Each structure stands twice: as C-alpha cells, then as structure tokens.
Amino acid sequence: QSVLTQPPSVSAAPGQKVTISCSGSSSNIGNNYVSWYQQLPGTAPKLLIYDNNKRPSGIPDRFSGSKSGTSATLGITGLQTGDEADYYCGTWDSSLSAYYVFGTGTKVTVL
Amino acid sequence: QVQLQESGPGLVKPSQTLSLTCTVSGGSISSGGYYWSWIRQHPGKGLEWIGYIYYSGSTYYNPSLKSRVTISVDTSKNQFSLKLSSVTAADTAVYYCARALVVAATFFDYWGQGTLVTVSS
Numbered sequence: 001q002s003v004l005t006q007p008p009s010v011s012a013a014p015g016q017k018v019t020i021s022c023s024g025s026s027s028n029i030g031n032n033y034v035s036w037y038q039q040l041p042g043t044a045p046k047l048l049i050y051d052n053n054k055r056p057s058g059i060p061d062r063f064s065g066s067k068s069g070t071s072a073t074l075g076i077t078g079l080q081t082g083d084e085a086d087y088y089c090g091t092w093d094s095s096l097s098a099y100y101v102f103g104t105g106t107k108v109t110v111l
Numbered sequence: 112q113v114q115l116q117e118s119g120p121g122l123v124k125p126s127q128t129l130s131l132t133c134t135v136s137g138g139s140i141s142s143g144g145y146y147w148s149w150i151r152q153h154p155g156k157g158l159e160w161i162g163y164i165y166y167s168g169s170t171y172y173n174p175s176l177k178s179r180v181t182i183s184v185d186t187s188k189n190q191f192s193l194k195l196s197s198v199t200a201a202d203t204a205v206y207y208c209a210r211a212l213v214v215a216a217t218f219f220d221y222w223g224q225g226t227l228v229t230v231s232s
C-alpha cells in the first residue's frame with residue numbers, strides 16, 4: 001500500500017471543477033516536490049504537473065497543482081470528457097530507505 | 112522528441128528471471144542529465160517505481176525489490192535493461208520504461224507505451 005493517499009474517485013459534470021488530494025507525511029510530500037500524472041484508459045501515464053505547480057509544455061492551464069505542508073492537490077477546471085482518466089501523484093520518500101513513491105490513484109469520472 | 116520502447120518476453124515462468132530492454136530514440140542516454148527508469152503497474156492497480164540508472168551506471172532501487180532487481184545501461188546501443196529474478200505471479204504487471212529528471216525534484220517526463228509481462232507456468 002502506498003504512503004501517499006488519494007481518494008479512489010471523484011466526479012463532476014462537464015465544465016465543472018474537480019480537485020484531487022494527495023496526502024503524505026514529512027518524509028515525502030512535506031520535504032520534496034510533487035508531480036502529477038494522467039493515465040488515460042489503456043495508455044501510459046503522462047506528466048501533468050512537476051515541481052508542485054509547474055506544467056510541461058502542451059499541458060493546458062486547466063490543470064493546476066499546489067502543495068501545503070504534507071498534502072498536495074491537483075485541480076482540473078472546465079472538465080472535459082477527455083479528462084476521464086486515472087490520476088497519480090508522486091514524490092520522493094526519504095524515510096528509512098529512500099525511494100520514489102506514487103499515490104494510490106484517483107479515477108476521474110465526467111458525468 | 113524522445114521516444115522509449117520496451118521489448119522482451121511477454122511470458123516468464125515462475126522462479127525464472129524477467130528481462131526487459133528499453134530502447135531510447137530522439138536523445139542520447141550518454142548525454143547525461145537524466146535517469147532512466149523502470150516502473151510497473153499490476154493489473155488494475157497503481158504505479159510502482161522499480162528503480163533507475165544514470166548513464167554512468169549509478170543505480171537506485173526500490174527497497175522492496177532491491178534484492179531481485181538489476182538495472183543496467185548500454186550507451187553504445189542507447190538502451191537500458193531490467194532484470195528481475197525469482198519471479199512469481201505477483202510480478203505479473205505492465206512494465207514501463209521512463210526518463211526521469213532528477214534535480215531538486217524527481218519526475219518522469221517521457222514514458223514508453225508499456226509491455227505486459229505475465230508470470231505463469
């Protein structure tokens with residue numbers, strides 16, 4: 001089981017906004033940058049957000065990231081049917097043995 | 112545009128060694144600046160980082176898999192490889208290779224399409 005906890009699912013109607021939380025601890029989110037990945041059905045994950053709140057080239061500004069303390073949040077505004085996917089947070093964990101860890105994942109459903 | 116492509120057997124017998132190769136195009140592994148990674152995803156489950164390697168050969172592994180994992184690099188072929196020994200059904204997963212930028216932060220900016228490896232007799 002991952003040390004980064006996300007809600008299993010969130011949903012909203014097209015055009016609405018959703019937020020996805022990623023809860024960790026001082027050994028991971030609290031002291032490291034967070035990235036977010038979108039995984040469309042049957043495809044490889046895709047980088048959405050890095051360094052807590054930066055978007056790679058080509059990622060629309062409908063996607064945003066933030067971090068506060070030991071939690072991070074991904075926001076998606078103007079929800080589209082094409083946003084229906086699994087979303088994962090990720091960060092380095094510096095506990096006993098350092099390693100990279102992904103969140104448990106959140107399924108976004110567009111109603 | 113960097114592209115990564117996994118290759119290797121899709122079926123491995125229990126107790127044997129899983130071997131996969133990732134071929135990188137559109138960029139040189141030996142140019143430095145990036146770590147070359149393996150990540151897996153059990154069917155219907157989340158992502159699990161296996162480990163990564165720098166072009167110089169420095170490696171970092173997930174502690175939960177460290178005793179069974181070897182990641183190596185062949186800069187002449189612009190490839191890096193994964194070996195996972197003593198596999199069981201629990202190692203059945205889609206295996207992805209990815210490029211990681213490791214500076215102040217670590218994140219994976221380019222991914223292969225993934226390859227399903229099934230462990231079964």
